[in-house]
Amino acid sequence: MAAERTWTTIESGPPNAWDFLHPVCQKNYGKWKYHERPRPGVLKHVAESGDVLYTVRAGTERQDTATIIRRFCDLADKYADGFLRWTVRNNVEFMTPSWDNVEALIKDLNDLGHPVGGTGPSVSAIAHTQGWLHCDIPATDASGVAKSIMDIVYDEYIVEEMPNRVKLSTSCCEINCGGQADIAVIIQHTRPPRINHDILSGICEMPSTVARCPVAAIRPTTVNGKPSLMVVEEKCICCGACFGACPAMEINHPDYSKLAIWVGGKNSNARTAPANMKLVCHGIPQEPPRWPAVGTLVKRILDAYKDGARDWERMGEWIDRIGWKRFFETTGLKFDTYMIDTYRHARTSFNTSTHVRF
Amino acid sequence: MADGNEFQLNPTPLLDDLESGPWPSFIKGFKEQFKKTGNTMIRGALDQLNYSYQTKMGYWKGGVVGVHGYGAGIISRYSMVSDLFPEAKEFHTVRIQPAPGLHYSSKSLREICDIWEKYGSGLINCHGQSGNLQLIGIEADKVQAAFDEFNQKGWDLGGAGACVRTAASCVGPARCEMSCYDTLNVHHKMLTYFTDLVHRPALPYKAKFKFSGCPNDCTNAIQRADYAVIGTWKGDIQVDEAEVKAFIDSKGMDYVVNNVVTRCPTNAITMESGSIKINNDDCVRCMHCINVMTKALSPGKERGVSLLCGGKGILKVGNMLGAMMIPFIKVDTEEEQEAFVELIEQILDFWADNALDHERLGEFIERIGMHAFLEGAELDTSIDMVTHPRDNPYFKAGYDHDPLKEISL
Numbered sequence: 001m002a003a004e005r006t007w008t009t010i011e012s013g014p015p016n017a018w019d020f021l022h023p024v025c026q027k028n029y030g031k032w033k034y035h036e037r038p039r040p041g042v043l044k045h046v047a048e049s050g051d052v053l054y055t056v057r058a059g060t061e062r063q064d065t066a067t068i069i070r071r072f073c074d075l076a077d078k079y080a081d082g083f084l085r086w087t088v089r090n091n092v093e094f095m096t097p098s099w100d101n102v103e104a105l106i107k108d109l110n111d112l113g114h115p116v117g118g119t120g121p122s123v124s125a126i127a128h129t130q131g132w133l134h135c136d137i138p139a140t141d142a143s144g145v146a147k148s149i150m151d152i153v154y155d156e157y158i159v160e161e162m163p164n165r166v167k168l169s170t171s172c173c174e175i176n177c178g179g180q181a182d183i184a185v186i187i188q189h190t191r192p193p194r195i196n197h198d199i200l201s202g203i204c205e206m207p208s209t210v211a212r213c214p215v216a217a218i219r220p221t222t223v224n225g226k227p228s229l230m231v232v233e234e235k236c237i238c239c240g241a242c243f244g245a246c247p248a249m250e251i252n253h254p255d256y257s258k259l260a261i262w263v264g265g266k267n268s269n270a271r272t273a274p275a276n277m278k279l280v281c282h283g284i285p286q287e288p289p290r291w292p293a294v295g296t297l298v299k300r301i302l303d304a305y306k307d308g309a310r311d312w313e314r315m316g317e318w319i320d321r322i323g324w325k326r327f328f329e330t331t332g333l334k335f336d337t338y339m340i341d342t343y344r345h346a347r348t349s350f351n352t353s354t355h356v357r358f
Numbered sequence: 359m360a361d362g363n364e365f366q367l368n369p370t371p372l373l374d375d376l377e378s379g380p381w382p383s384f385i386k387g388f389k390e391q392f393k394k395t396g397n398t399m400i401r402g403a404l405d406q407l408n409y410s411y412q413t414k415m416g417y418w419k420g421g422v423v424g425v426h427g428y429g430a431g432i433i434s435r436y437s438m439v440s441d442l443f444p445e446a447k448e449f450h451t452v453r454i455q456p457a458p459g460l461h462y463s464s465k466s467l468r469e470i471c472d473i474w475e476k477y478g479s480g481l482i483n484c485h486g487q488s489g490n491l492q493l494i495g496i497e498a499d500k501v502q503a504a505f506d507e508f509n510q511k512g513w514d515l516g517g518a519g520a521c522v523r524t525a526a527s528c529v530g531p532a533r534c535e536m537s538c539y540d541t542l543n544v545h546h547k548m549l550t551y552f553t554d555l556v557h558r559p560a561l562p563y564k565a566k567f568k569f570s571g572c573p574n575d576c577t578n579a580i581q582r583a584d585y586a587v588i589g590t591w592k593g594d595i596q597v598d599e600a601e602v603k604a605f606i607d608s609k610g611m612d613y614v615v616n617n618v619v620t621r622c623p624t625n626a627i628t629m630e631s632g633s634i635k636i637n638n639d640d641c642v643r644c645m646h647c648i649n650v651m652t653k654a655l656s657p658g659k660e661r662g663v664s665l666l667c668g669g670k671g672i673l674k675v676g677n678m679l680g681a682m683m684i685p686f687i688k689v690d691t692e693e694e695q696e697a698f699v700e701l702i703e704q705i706l707d708f709w710a711d712n713a714l715d716h717e718r719l720g721e722f723i724e725r726i727g728m729h730a731f732l733e734g735a736e737l738d739t740s741i742d743m744v745t746h747p748r749d750n751p752y753f754k755a756g757y758d759h760d761p762l763k764e765i766s767l
Contacts, residue, residue, distance in 0.1 A: 007506040009427055011557060012514045013455065013550040014525070017532065017542040020461035025532040032535035034653040045533055053533065063384035063494075065391035066471035066480040073464035073471075084467075086460040086484050088526060088577055095533070113382055127487065132410035133403070134435060134451065134483075134494050136420045141410065143384050144376055151379030172416075176672040177487045180581045186672075208715060214674040241674045245716075247419060254414035267581050269573035269588075270646045271623050274580045276677045288411040289375040311617050312650070343676060 022083040022095045024053045040160045041116035042102060054102045055095050058114040059125050059150070059157060062090040063133065063143050071112060079105040089125045089167065091118045117158035123166040123302065124157070126150060127179055131172040137244055138172035139187040139257035145170045145291050149185070152295040153302060163309035163318065166302065167267070174240050180265030180277050182315035183301055185294055188260040188282050192236040193249035197223035204229075204246035212245040237343070259284040259294055263301060263327075264316030275316050278324075281333050297333070304330045323357045365396050370404050372411035391480045399479045399495050402445025406437060423450050423498045425505045428557040431515025432501055448497045452478070453490040453516035454508060455556075458527040458545035458569070460485060469511050477504035487582075488566060489526035490516040514553070520716075521559040522552045522706075527569035528576040536648065537571030538589025538661040539689050544698070545569045548587075551699050562713035562722075565706060566670075572657065573645045579669065579680065584719040585702060586666040586680040591658035594638040595647070601654035602633055618647050662688040663698075667705065668720025678720035685742040708734040 018026065028047035035045045043055040061068060072092055076084040079101040080094040087093060092114075094105055106116050118124040126149060129135065131142030149168065156162060169178030170185045178184060200206075206229060210218045217235035221228055229249070231242075243251040251257075261284070265277030280301075284293050301315075308330060309318035319327045328335045341349045367389060376385045385404070392400040410416055423434035433451040440447040454470070456462070470491070474480060479495025486492045496504060505515065516524035525548065528534065530541035548567055555561065568579035571589040579586035606614050611632075618634060619627045626640035627647060636647070638658075648655045665687065666680030684701070688694045705719075712734065713722040723731045732739060755761070 005426070005502065005506065007510060009425070009506075009509055010514075011553050012509075012512060013553040013556065014514070014546055015455075015457045015512050016546055017457040017459050017461045017530075020457050020463050020466065021532050030531035030537070030540065032531070032533065032537075034535055034656070036652065045535070055533065059382060060484065061382040061384040061387045062484065063387070064482045064484050065387045066475050066482060067391050067394055068387050069467055069471050069482055069484070073467050076464040082464045084462055084464065085529065086462075088460075088485075088489075088528075090484060092484075115380070115382075129487065130483070130494075132416045133407055134418060134433075134449070135416060136418045136435065138416040140414075141407070144373075144411070147376050147379070147381055147383060150381035154380040157381075174672055176677070179487065179578055179671070180677060211714070212674075212716060239674055244673075252415060257414075265581075267575050267578040269575060269580075269644050270649055271621055271644055274575070274679055276581075276679065286414045288414065289372045312621055312646070345676065 020083065020085075022053070022081055024051055024097055025095065027051065028053075037120050037160070040122060040158055041106070041119055043119060051097065053095050053097055054099060055093050056102055056105050056109070056116060057087070057091045057093050057118050058109045058116050059118060060090055060092050060114065062125070062128065062146070075105060075108055078108075087118075089118070089127050091125050115154065115158050120160040121162040121164050121166075122157055122160045123153045123162060123168065126168040126170055127181065128170040129172045129177040135172060136247075137240070137252070139189065139240075139252040140172045140259065140286060141288060142170050142172045142178070144289055145185060145259075145294065148290045148292075148295050149298055152299050156302065156306075162302075162306055164312050164314050166305070166315065167265075168298070175244075180267060180274075182263065182265060182277075183298055184262040184265060184277055185298065186260055186262060188258045189238040189240050189251050189253075189256070190258055190283070191253060191256040192217075192231045192233045192238060193240070193242055193251045194253075195229060195231065196248040196250065197226060197228040200228045200246065200248035201226055204248055209242055209246040209249070212241045214239060214241060218242060254286065257286060258282060259286070259291065261294070261297055261301070264319055266314050266316050268314075271312070272314075272317055272320070277316075279339050280328070280331075280335075282338065301331050301333075325357050365393055367392060367401055368405050370408035373404060373408045388481065395475060395480055397475075397479055398445040399449065399497075400481065402437075402443045402447070403449055403479070403481070403495060406439060406443045406446055409439065409442065418449065423501055425502050425515065428515060429559050430518040430521050430557055433518055434498070446495070449479075449495050450498060450501060452493040452496060452501065452504060452508070453486065453518060453524065454493065454513050455516045455524050455549070456485065456489065456491045458525070458542040459529050459532060460489070460526075461532065461542075466511070470508070470513070473504060473507045473511070477501075477507075486524075488516070488523045490524045515557065517556045517564070519559040520561045520563050521557070521565070522549070522555040522561070523564050523566045524556070525549050525567040525569065526577045526579075528571050530569075530571050534571055535652075535656060536574065536589075536645070538591055538657050539571065539663050541569040541571045541587075541589070544587065544663075544689050544695060547695050548699055548702065551703075561710050563716050563718050565709075565719065573643055574649065580666050581669050581677070581679055582671065583669050583680060584667060585705075586669055588664050588666065589657075590643050590662060590664045590686065592660040592662070592686060593658040595636055595641065595658055596656045597636070598654050599633075602651070605651050605654050606633065618650050621646055621650075661690075662686050665702075668718070668723050670718045670720050675721055675724070678718075678724075680720070681723070682740070682743050683737055685740055705735045705737070
């Protein structure tokens with residue numbers, strides 16, 4: 001028997017950030033003048049007051065543990081006056097006004113196996129999802145794919161030798177929780193869902209499952225005297241939306257769930273407007289624990305970008321300049337008919353000009 | 359579990375492969391945590407994950423686990439193969455809302471680690487894609503006690519399901535000279551105001567907020583958030599002429615021409631007499647020249663935010679980028695911030711009252727059309743909402759609308 005509860009919940013929402021800020025951040029809050037990057041993985045911010053604050057950025061496991069976090073806390077206590085933060089791409093950051101601390105901290109981080117980098121024109125850490133470790137609808141793992149790719153592109157995390165920033169993401173279903181990125185690896189369902197008619201009516205709300213389908217391919221039916229649902233397979237676009245609503249409509253498959261690579265997503269408004277990424281390779285088989293074909297292709301795309309793009313061009317901007325035809329040529333990837341859009345806004349991607357590169 | 363064998367891991371040959379390589383290994387971390395605490399849930403989770411690597415399928419299913427009074431914040435996970443791996447039969451997640459900007463003190467993080475090891479697996483995900491601190495692996499009957507201790511230390515649960523979700527903000531004015539508003543404060547105000555909707559799913563679908571201090575949009579707000587709040591400015595880019603000269607002297611004229619002048623998306627920058635001249639009327643505030651010349655250039659002095667609405671991920675209609683709804687609004691003072699929160703509530707309420715089940719704000723706007731949305735949400739029409747006026751004649755203007763009324767002939 002659990003003891004009777006005595007605590008009354010305080011619906012506090014997010015804590016105020018102020019108490020978690022480094023004293024130099026508090027003192028110069030909103031009064032920063034400029035920043036520089038003295039070396040890869042280190043930012044130097046200078047305030048109007050003349051105060052200087054260094055930030056050391058390091059790569060993490062992302063699937064961390066209390067032991068790992070406490071080690072970061074030890075480093076924060078030793079070098080960063082007891083404060084630390086994370087970036088949206090799972091990098092940990094420590095701040096200190098002392099350059100001596102920066103050098104010692106980098107050494108300690110490296111000794112613990114954490115690369116220092118991810119700043120400026122580098123390949124930063126992968127924004128990724130939960131995958132087989134914890135998600136209820138994943139068709140692949142995310143942490144394993146991310147770890148495998150980062151092992152391959154590690155050397156580009158710790159230096160700043162790319163034309164511009166490179167953001168990567170991986171996602172374990174077509175919801176794409178990993179998000180838009182310069183290069184994204186996303187699962188691609190290639191077959192309609194397989195329906196378990198024995199349990200469907202008992203565990204699924206049928207009208208909302210029907211409504212969930214974006215192409216109206218799901219219809220009510222009766223199987224062996226039981227109410228159930230059927231999929232018009234010619235209409236199905238294999239998005240997996242029904243599986244999220246109804247676990248009896250299994251979309252994941254060990255062989256038919258493949259991986260796909262997308263490029264040219266951009267979140268920043270710098271130069272060009274934010275852009276969605278585009279499909280450049282699909283049908284890549286599941287190959288845990290290392291997914292070697294994915295790593296090889298991601299590296300090849302990165303190498304082509306590094307070699308061909310001009311300073312400050314993001315992946316998508318580079319492709320805009322050289323054209324998709326040359327992108328496929330230089331990366332050795334193959335454009336196929338399925339890369340011509342057939343969905344809602346397909347018309348916006350058709351070439352309605354005579355602009356062609358021969 | 360064999361006697362005296364608590365701290366022994368089972369064979370996980372496929373996962374072991376992920377212990378090698380230069381990037382930090384989460385498998386190594388999990389094993390270390392298990393060997394330190396002997397928490398068998400970690401061993402069970404590793405065993406099941408290795409099984410997933412063998413069979414190429416996932417084995418968690420959802421259920422209903424929560425804390426008293428809340429309808430969200432705990433993600434329930436029951437193993438579908440608990441007969442094979444009973445040690446991770448229950449593996450629920452506690453979503454904690456971090457402080458805006460993901461800032462922590464080591465003291466606060468140690469408290470979290472201590473509580474989490476006491477009740478849960480000790481596995482921690484920093485962070486989820488919405489911005490939650492995700493504590494993964496706890497049994498249902500320990501969830502309430504764990505939450506009560508977190509809550510006593512000042513932490514609250516994040517969102518899940520059809521509710522206002524945990525928000526994200528960039529590092530903001532705490533450390534960035536480009537931040538055009540107080541991301542951390544506005545984030546805190548907004549999410550505190552909507553706390554009831556974070557904890558109790560009562561919306562058609564999820565509603566996400568992200569707060570970026572400038573158009574570099576480090577939180578990926580336009581792409582991911584129903585409500586993207588992005589810092590911007592009016593008036594001229596601030597120029598430090600001495601630093602411009604120093605930049606040109608050190609980088610050379612070729613670099614300035616190729617990487618600043620010709621990269622301006624609206625050709626607002628020209629070379630004049632060996633220096634750069636910005637035609638601010640043509641500037642669209644993309645941030646590029648400021649990013650390149652961090653010492654010489656900075657955002658203008660009159661600062662506020664742009665609100666873009668309707669960003670969301672791929673499922674089901676394809677990725678949607680947020681669309682400009684309010685080009686400029688000030689959020690500096692308490693009153694301005696309150697007015698901004700009210701404006702957001704106005705939009706959110708209209709969506710909540712009229713959207714279909716599982717329809718995000720962007721999909722809703724597309725379905726009902728921008729005119730109906732602007733009318734319903736009581737927003738003013740602005741030319742900044744579109745890249746160009748419509749290119750087809752198919753509309754029916756209001757019968758008493760006189761387009762020529764405001765044009766002098």
